[in-house]
Amino acid sequence: MRLVLVPTPIGNLEDITLRALRVLREADVVACEDTRRTGILLKHFGIAKPTIRLDQHTMGQAKRLLERYGQVAYTTDAGTPGISDPGAELVSLALREGWEVEVLPGPTAFVPALVASGLPTARFTFEGFLPQRRSEQRERLSRLAPDHTLVLYEAPHRLRSTLQALAEFYGPEHPIAVARELSKKHEELWRGTLQAALERFREPRGEFVLVVGPKGSKPTPEQPEATELAAQLRAQGLKGRALVKALVEAGVPRNQAYALAHLT
Ligand code: SAM
Numbered sequence: 001m002r003l004v005l006v007p008t009p010i011g012n013l014e015d016i017t018l019r020a021l022r023v024l025r026e027a028d029v030v031a032c033e034d035t036r037r038t039g040i041l042l043k044h045f046g047i048a049k050p051t052i053r054l055d056q057h058t059m060g061q062a063k064r065l066l067e068r069y070g071q072v073a074y075t076t077d078a079g080t081p082g083i084s085d086p087g088a089e090l091v092s093l094a095l096r097e098g099w100e101v102e103v104l105p106g107p108t109a110f111v112p113a114l115v116a117s118g119l120p121t122a123r124f125t126f127e128g129f130l131p132q133r134r135s136e137q138r139e140r141l142s143r144l145a146p147d148h149t150l151v152l153y154e155a156p157h158r159l160r161s162t163l164q165a166l167a168e169f170y171g172p173e174h175p176i177a178v179a180r181e182l183s184k185k186h187e188e189l190w191r192g193t194l195q196a197a198l199e200r201f202r203e204p205r206g207e208f209v210l211v212v213g214p215k216g217s218k219p220t221p222e223q224p225e226a227t228e229l230a231a232q233l234r235a236q237g238l239k240g241r242a243l244v245k246a247l248v249e250a251g252v253p254r255n256q257a258y259a260l261a262h263l264t
Pocket of ligand 1: 076080081082085181182
């Protein structure tokens with residue numbers, strides 16, 4: 001049997017790849033974490049295909065459910081199967097059974113959040129969802145590499161408690177970027193300190209990726225401040241490389257300064 005993991009958009013349906021659509025069309029069946037959600041996607045792209053539910057509760061029956069098919073495509077709720085969802089368990093089962101496994105490149109939430117954060121990307125630790133118990137959170141955080149940027153997924157109802165745990169661990173003035181509703185209508189990329197994030201996200205709604213700077217890093221200016229500063233400097237006649245230089249001197253990360261000066 002051949003199992004192909006198919007990444008699906010995390011918001012904007014235009015992010016599906018041509019290859020993902022072909023694989024979905026060619027599969028004998030689409031196994032999905034959520035048949036309703038994948039059903040909407042298939043319908044949108046005019047793909048008529050049988051679907052089978054395969055989520056964390058039914059994963060134990062994966063072998064029995066899939067044995068009768070030659071080519072199976074697997075999708076999770078959104079993004080790349082295997083990243084903080086049941087996809088990893090399916091891959092491990094498939095490899096144990098000697099099935100052929102292929103994974104398509106495609107959308108995932110943490111990569112755009114990390115890159116847009118303005119925080120160092122050379123070394124980062126992806127932790128997915130932190131444990132819910134405060135003692136386990138502390139234990140997990142204490143094992144992090146201090147010079148790595150930390151990337152977390154979080155649900156809206158736990159966002160504030162996680163921000164509080166991070167503020168206790170790193171200190172309230174530590175830098176964080178909060179990516180909300182990526183690629184959706186209300187996408188937001190907020191940058192500031194942990195304390196300011198707690199003030200900003202009082203009633204969190206939507207899906208979140210948190211990107212926390214390495215220990216010892218300085219807060220990234222919030223986007224509106226940097227944008228405002230760029231506008232002020234432009235009004236003073238600065239442009240091009242001179243504008244980038246002034247922004248960097250004011251503490252704006254170089255990649256953000258280039259973007260604001262339209263040099264990227
Ligand atoms: N497999 C997915 C991936 O490749 O990113 C992640 C699945 S995990 C169950 C779901 C979490 O991903 C959400 O709780 C949220 O933290 C993050 N996420 C998914 N879509 C997002 C979006 N559009 N904006 C921000 N975060 C998102």
